[in-house]
Amino acid sequence: MTGPASANSNSSQPEECCLVCQDISTGYHYGVPSCNGCKTFFRRTIMKNQTFQCQFQKKCPVDKSVRCACRHCRFEKCLQVGMDRNAIQQNRDPIGYTKRTRRYPPVKKIEASEECSPSMVSETDRNEDTALSFLSLTEAKCCALRLSEYLPSRTLLEAVISPCLLMDEVFMAEKAVLSPRHTISNTRFATQTDYHYWHERDWFVMIEWAKTLPVFQSLPFPDKLALLRHSAITYPSLVHVFNSPDHGPDTIVFPDGAYFDRTPEPTRPLGFNKKKYQMLDQLLKPMRTMEIDMTEFAAFKAIFFLNPDADDVDANAKKMLSDGRSAITNALYRYMVKKKGPEDAGDRFGRLLLLGTVLATMAVEMKEAVLVADFFDQIQFSTFAKQLLFGIKTESDI
Template sequence: MEETEELCLVCNDASSGYHYGVPSCNGCKTFFRRTIMKKQLFVCQHEKNCPVDRSIRCACRYCRFEKCIQVGMDRSALQASRDRIGYTKRTRRPKVKEVSFSSSSSMSPQSYIVESPGYAQKAFETYWSYVASREKASNELRLSDYSPKRSLKEALCSKSLLNDPIFLSNHTAVSPRHTYTELRFIKQSDYHYWHERDWFVLTEYAKTFKVFTDLCYEDKAELVRHAAITIPALNQVYNSPDHGPDTVVFPDGTYYDRTHEPTRPAGLNRKKYQVLDLVLKPFRDIKINFNEFAAFKAITFLNPDADVSLTAKLAINEERVAVTKQLYDFMVRNDGVEKAIRRFSRLILIGTSMSKMACESKEAVWIADFFENIGYTSFAKELFFGEHNSESEL
């Protein structure tokens, strides 16, 4: 009978043996040793409950070290003579070839492809640590009460707040408005509120991609405009607590389901049903995890079908292909080839369905605006229709 592989108690990767009293992998063993020997102190940027597993164990060093202690790693087991930091023997380092990460930005780390499997694994872990950090910061900004009043151009041409650690530490506390004790059915004002918040976060999210910041303003606006339906839908679905197969719940307790809303235009009612059928249901069936969602969201955003210049299309597509390859590699590492192919294929097909949904929803937005069924804000009009709210232009 085949022996069951022992796992690291910290991150659930394959254990390389007992280190400091518990089964652990080489990565967590080394991290624990260095933290103790260097007397390092870490700060959690979130709520001290960050996930620690083999895919994102580098995302928060505070929570990783706390988990090392919780599972029983014994600091007294370190031996100063054996566990000093640095090389105990000079070895020839492997040749390193520098490359760029997909989804690169000022927030993104440098990556390497090397001949050593250990270095390749480190690059892989660092990439997914970045993916997870960006998505966590996006959701925290969404839950905060920070909401600046600005034009689309001001939003897209300023630096990303998600790349500003000082801003994030001061402005990402969960707003009391974004908590609830009981659910209530959504109103039109709630739709307005959450769409505005998701569009605000979308502009900050977009600027974390270097390929985006390199575009001219017209291409930036068109790419964000193209994502203005799909990215909010993804945020709403993935971050919704499970209150049934046909219910999307917002952070303030408002929700929508299959209940017909006669005061809303037919096209927007149809969009609601499509979100439930084409996004919520398959997401729950596939059971995508946090990193898979973060990568899929990036793939959805980086859509070369947007009405951008040819140069922009090529750059966006190149970045999109790179992220897609990273996602497939991640799923293979976690699920094995056979299961990964099934899950990856189903996930990518969701993107195809969402593209069709976005086209139909934009038509509904235009019709609703024409008949004045919906009172769009000036920012929404600028985002969807390119209108500027400036009295001097009248």
């Protein structure tokens, strides 16, 4: 029996997710619930007998935001979740157009003829592009605040709940002024004090930057802290690499002239030396080779920060973070198409997003190194750093 009651019952059932990328499934394809994008990708790979190479350690993330980044890991994920290559029939599964009925569209490819046609740009695209432009402008403000003399003394709680300084035009005009001590006159090898100083500055700017993100502002307070903690270990590394002046392929220079390179530092914990080499080989080199601009960096930083898989993030927050991340990846891809053209944009887009795998690996290893260093008192963390890295007991009191 069918009728209104039956229809309402069916519409209230939870929608299945694609087992490959966690997007909305459009049905069972080749044995498993999957979206049209992953179904088509799997079919095309089998029909064309394609093989792919992973640029990293065959551990690239595969979700609806970055599923196009590494085709090797995406295909392996298809096989892992049970897609059956024997279910593909050449006479019934030609390689061609399939109707898309998904709720959340994948990153949309832009044809060259569409680039200058405003009438073909949807309102959603315009909103996403506006948000990307805002990220780029905000990144310039972050650089100004980072190079200023201003560095408040406050607890993590005070930092998160206080008004955003980057959005305060009066404050930025008066305080975000280049400090003479943050200009390079002579270079010198960085000391432990230098590392501490620039990490503290970058954490301060990270929190102010996070407060400019609408998704972050809409989250409950515990989820805000969870996101900040998740990025705290690797955020400074990303900023150091992008903002370092070019003094050679194996050198990162802080704004005050302190630098580090491949020189071994036996006084530092072993894990920190390993992190240094990872920064030089897996972040600095590819970012310099790609010549990433401010807009691309701002987008990538936001995509990595808005991680729905961050520890201790609530289930409701995961959906918000995933949607926010998808909007930025869509806008970033369109930006790259306009900058490099449709043919080169896909490769560039994938190479940039895969740097997130490097950061994720570094985050796991550095978390262990930080815990060991703190346990054996190898590093004297400030109170603020301990609150950010290890947590604070009064979170639930806010």
